[in-house]
Amino acid sequence: CTLSHVTTIIYDNYYFNVCTSNLVDFVILFQWEVVQRTLNGSQFYTYSVCNVGEREQDNWLRTTFIQRRPAASRVFVELQFIVRDCNSFGDSSVTCKETFNLFTSESDADVGTTFRKGQFKKVATIAPDEITSKNELHINTETRVVENLSRKGFYLAFQDIGACVALLSARVYYKTCPATVKSLASFPETVAGGENQALREVSGVCMDNAISEELPRIYCTVDGEWVVPVGQCQCKSGYEEVKDACQECQAGFFKAAASGDKCEPCPANTQKLNSGALVCPCMDGFYRAPTDPPTGPCSGLPSAPRDLVATTTQLSTGKLLLSWQPPEDTGGRSDITYSIECQRCEGVVCQSCGEKIRYEPASTGLTDTKVSVSELDAHLNYTFTVEAHSGVSLFASQIRNILYPLSSDPPKITSMRLVERTSTSLSLSWDVFPRPRVQSRPIRYELTYRKKDDNLDVTTYIVLILEKNFVQISKLAPGTAYLFRVQALSSDGTPGGSSMEEQFETSLEERLTQNNTAVISCAAVGGAAMLFIVVMVLFLRRRKRNSHTRQGPEDTYFSSSEQLKPLKTYVDPHTYEDPNTAVLKFATEIHPSHITKQKVIGAGEFGEVYRGILKVPGRKEVAVAIKTLKPGYSEKQRQDFLSEASIMGQFSHQNIIRLEGVVTKFKHAMIVTEYMENGALDRYLRDHDGEFASFQLVGMLRGIAAGMKYLSDMSYVHRDLAARNILVNNTLECKVSDFGLSRVLEDDPEGTYTTSGGKIPIRWTAPEAIAYRKFTSASDVWSFGIVMWEVMAFGERPYWDMSNHEVMKAINEAFRLPAPMDCPSAVYQLMLQCWLQDRSKRPRFGDIVNLLDKLLRSPDSLKTIADFDPRVSIRLPSTSGSDGSPFRSVSEWLESIKMSQYSENFTCAGVVTMDQVLQMKNEDIKNIGVRLPGHLKRIAYSILGLKDQTSTLSVFAV
Template sequence: MTMDYCLWVCSLVLPVVLAVEETLMDSRWATTELAWTTFPESGWEEVSGYDDSMSPIRTYQVCNVRQPNQNNWLRTDFIPRRSVLRVYVELKFSVRDCASIPNIPGSCKETFNLFYYEADGDTATDASPLFRENPYVKVDTIAPDESFSLLEAGRINTKLRSFGPLSKAGFYLAFQDLGACMSLISVRVFFKKCSTTIANFAVFPETATGAEATSLVIAPGACVSSAMEVSVPLKLYCNGDGEWMVPVGSCTCIAGFEPSGENTQCQACSPGTFKSKYGEGSCSPCPPNSRAATRGVNVCPCLTGFSRADSDPPDTACTTIPSSPQNVISSVNETSLSLEWDEPVDTGGRSDLVYNVVCKKCLSRGVPCTRCDDNVDIAPRRLGLRQRKVVVRNLLAHTPYSFEVQAVNGVSGKTALAPRFSTVNITTNQAAPSAVPTVHLMKSTADTLSLSWLPPETPNGVILDYEIKYYERGQGMSHTVTAQHSSAKVEGLRAATPYVVQVRARTVAGYGRYSNPMDFSTSLHSKEGLSLSTSLHSKEGLSLSTSLHSDPQRSVQDQLPLIVGSATAGLVVIVALVVMAVVCLKKQHSGSELEYTEKLQQYISPGMKVYIDPFTYEDPNEAVHEFAKEIDISCVKIEEVIGAGEFGEVCRGRLKQASRREAVVAIKTLKAGYTERQRRDFLAEASIMGQFDHPNVIRLEGVLTRSCPVLIITEFMENGALDSFLRLNDGRFNMTQLVGMLRGIAAGMKYLADMNYVHRDLAARNILVNSNLVCKVSDFGLSRFLDDTSADPTYTSSLGGKIPIRWTAPEAIAFRKFTTASDVWSYGIVMWEVVSYGERPYWDMSNQDVMTAVEQDYRLPPPMDCPMVLHQLMLECWVKERNLRPKFCRIVGTLDKLLRNAASLKVVTSNQCGDLLQVGGTLPGHHRKSPDEGSQEIVRQQMSQTLPIRV
């Protein structure tokens, strides 16, 4: 397709606008003699005449045809060019036919010549410049379409000529007669221009044409009132005929305004209507329970008593809080309570209904009830319940309680209305005491153990006595004794024998639960001695017990085991002190979560950095100021828009701070009209990035939260996203360079994994590349904190969250469980993207087909020229059992070995096919890119008929 054809097609989108002509000189305007310069005087003669509409005009004529060698010149007055580059000359003239003139020599002509001469001012005289072709510039020889004879007088010819480029202040026109009989009736000099126009909601000014007939003059545009740029730069091209063409860039109406005037203006939405987004859509009536009293609103405010949740789009109806739950039923069992209820009659118009259960303890009549202690257990939880049933445990016996069952939804707390609730009042029954906390060994002899313990935390009445159960470790038969107080001596024991001891309390309601089993040993000799006893309790009730006796006759060899035991007990005491110190720190914590974490790390693992989820902060501003540096607006200069993000535009700019060199940076902006939730989510990414410091993770320079718009400043990555960069440079890198990119990505992910951070959206599109081909992990919008307090650390995504199917591990798709192992699966897909130079994983298969194929153990085949070791590493990343996938530290080590041993990268896999690869076998077909429809049908048939070989 040629450039001319492209320009022609592009011009079709513009409204039809006729070219505008503006006259510089017109001899018909003369009201007196023209008095142009003639040479010689016997040549051209000024006379009065009439134009084709019979209006009187001044004309010039010449008819010296009977005299040979004619050279008659006529020059106009100085004509200012007014900065135009090309002018047009319209000539009206008549010429007599030489054949109609008798007795004339053969030198008779029927043509004349048109010249022009440029000058910086009106400096020409009767003799200067000389009347000859140089210094005059010839435009053309003018010939008539029709000449006339005496019998056919009145035939007027019209000719149009143009010339340029012009560079001086003005010019003269000159006409040369070489022996014609003619009359120059009128001369009009003008230029063409493109008139002011509006295209794509942008105004383009009046623009003169270029120097050549084929020139395109660029005219910059500006958005009409109440419009904004959606693509830049804004410009139109004015061609040589004075017509607009090739529009570049566009504007659109801002939120609260709609197109009008045949899409040339943006008018404000009328009262009662709104428009929430920019674009060419029309205003819509306000949703139910909202009203717009003014013009040009992008959100209709809710009526009193109604509101929208932070996640509600502006075009949704305003809703209110629900009514109170119905039919609350309580069932008391000693110190436990079961509560059930029915949903409210009115849900407030919302479907996100949840319940809160508030427990209050009422100890004295006439005194307000107070909130229950933290030890009261409400299962499954106190707040945010979706089911309508809870079980309450650990209440005090014989105590009145009041329970509020609140119904809340997404707008509870948004309005001035307090949550509505139903109340139930109960009194607990008598209950057995709770378990004895722990048992201590005070003294031991060869046949006795002296014990003490603390009373139960909740006795639920008067303690009548305690029961002590003991038995030899490893023996099934147990014995019991009773005690009236919290201490007792157990006698009649065997010497040097370990015993397991448990204690429980009794009230009128019966026995409570036994304490945890504790191990104590009797001594070897009958003489009493002081005993240092330390117990380390585990979930199974095992304990470590050591007794050191003061017998001066005991040999060093006999005492050695006791000395070792005492040392071990001392170590346990130190550990216990550290744990107590941590507990104290936690109780004293009233500031930010970061302060507590830093103090905790000083006791547990100095130097280890742990990622902190910014969403744990009640105030998002506290999180962003904790982890990100606030930059002054004067240090930032935005140069151009380079893209669009979820929250606004992405720009390139410069950052100049004191004592630092000016740097090119990327600038993310928060678009106008944002909600508080959008601002929080926007700054949350900065709070996440600010915690990272690694050469393969995108670096945060700082934030601007006190400016408008709110900005996030990061380092600038010249080559953009990895997937598009690879597609633009298909085949230009050697395998060592590609492995180097993969190594950088793996190093960045290892760093994040070491910080207990799960990315959840690792893909080539979220990897940025700088000018040195260094790859850096970016885009932390989907990632969340990895909780490693359990044996199987996972992150559970929110319901309805979008998952990138082609990059996500099967357990994350099926169960919404994200781990570092699921990031490893995604890394395997990134490896495939890099080696295939940005090919789309699974080609054009649907997401459902991809999930079915992966579940049946089909995996992506090796891309063209893929080294065998790389595809093997991909397959290891795609193992179904997540615990068998390699860690990122091992991936980095493997890639380092490959880079040191480049020969291993030359062994290429033999299965260069475009079809899916089943673990343990291959499918037919060999393709460079995505398979055709026939091949994909073969894949589907194989998937339905073949028994998969599991990973």
């Protein structure tokens, strides 16, 4: 069509282009006409065609370009039209039809007046329900669906092939589900899907101050209706639902948790807070018991028991009956119990009656108001105290009714007991009578202790002033007896009645500390040397015996028949049909109320890691690390998360991270372990580069080896031993952690575990484990050798910036990491033994522990330093970068050796070029402020390497 042959009509906000030419390949016949009609007194326009007497009719009418909303893949076309009855034309209706066709064509742009029939596809044949005769007019309405639209817009076209038809209107639309709020979740207007997406899922957003455990969702049907809402939003604590919104609780009302419930009035004996209250706190003098719900009423303390009477029943047998009346005020509680305390007085000195006295039925937890006391001695004064208790008595001093009360200022110590002991510490507690009230001034105690040693003329006492009736005393000698005495101090500091002197002894177990400076006597050195020779002879004999039975790279790691099938004490939690059973068997369940999160210290695979406090009733407060499971987890993720606890719970060793317990029975699962103050070993060593002597580093390695020996003895393979998975506490004690990749050894002779997939830490993994995916304790020994290198190199990355492919290639070509700077030769030789290609020749962890112990007992053996090549060990590319050009600045050179913290020192000293650096000596490095021995040597060795490489490059250039 040319523009001169196009007529454009606007009707009902639609544009219709009528093409009125007949050209080749653009077959558009002009017979559609715009006709004005009158119906029921109203005028309207129609597009009409009525060439029933002519043959081969093919008349087209096309719309303008209709842009499509991206989500609307399905549109409806509603047509109003009139079709005349062919019989009304008589015999002249040669080609008369009573139907016409609807076509559509998609396009990404408006093609203007260009028209090609081949671009259109048929949607439907439109037939009238009622046809129009000469005397009666019938308007038909038909709706057709155009599916699977995907381009930016489309055209509609109407084809007449010989009907007498008038098109009144064409309404094109799509269906939507309207914007709505359901269950406090807001859902946006959504275009309905097509036949290939009968239900379109839509995510919603909770209204202000509402939350949901899972993302609220709903489905939009093809008919534009919302169905099947999933996930309900609920008003947060302190809010209630009012007309599809969350409003604050009114003053005097509260709501403790997110729910669909209404706010409730504050219960009895609580404070009426302002609006939005989560709980109503207790009024002064009222409390809630630990077992009371936080939403319940508060209770007062019971008053004193009344009318305490002592009746002698059998004076000769020392028997007494105590009886009393219940307190007048129970504080609103029904869980009243009583307890009896007894003190025996001789003169003005009173002390606890001890365990000799017998009570029937008991001395505590009494629900009756009488008790029988026996085994009393004649001619002694006894003081009995009856206390009334309830569930809230923990929060204030119990109310007493004392028979024959004695005034004592200050209170007296009645007994001392040992709570816990180690080789270097003792934990003690003691009882005081009478117990202080909460409102009274706190009691202070004077603790005096000394080492029990009758052979010394001079005795040293240590005096501590305490405000609690318990203490932990550390830095004691192992296997040593100490004498303790406690006195309560009056308000002016005057000592009161003291306890009897008690004796307690530390355990014999000694732990290796990093600050050990004890000098080994000549006799011990000689004995150690002899023992070393014997062990080496036995070791060589065993190696020789093994060489005759060696079968190949996959031969068994163990060297004697007794060790082929070690006693297996570890149980793989993955073998349990229900993993939750393993968690309950090997881990202690902790109530979340006993855990306090303080600070996020990291992020694990499953969620955040917190530092926190664990306070379990009856135990002292301890710092812990808390691993959490992030929201939205699947059941499999929860089981994988808790499987690490099932593994850790089976271990008990001072060099294995200790599991405190788990939280599994509540919404948020947690794993609670002991807290290691200094974090991961690799980061800690990098932060303290050069600050530790070789002796201390070897001590750290000994702790790691001891932990791995324990795991190996339990037939357990770690598979991910690396410095990043070793944790350090504040005494520099190292503990093995992270058991996510670990698996149990099977019962086959090779004792291997074969993985079916997953990532392998290439830089730390033995070559046979990489090649065959088979792991043994021998592969853990290889990893331990890498950890030794990391420790002696102060957290340097193994193999530096080499790629994993380069690392594997180098290892297979017999390359081994060079000795770190200042590494003792004996330690580096042990590393090389751990990296032997034949795994059967590598030492066991028991051998490693013994060797490290010998090195620590003979500090002189650590003075011989292994050869150090700064060009390899510091991993300098050369005096230049990788492109061959020299270092452009001193700061660039310092950054390459990880000493950039000294850039300012060099600048202030006027050393600003690499030529000046090459002229520096050790004394010059010290003078600019490099004091740490490790840092001083690293810079000095680097300069030495620079000089050597500069000479090599010069010769090469010549």
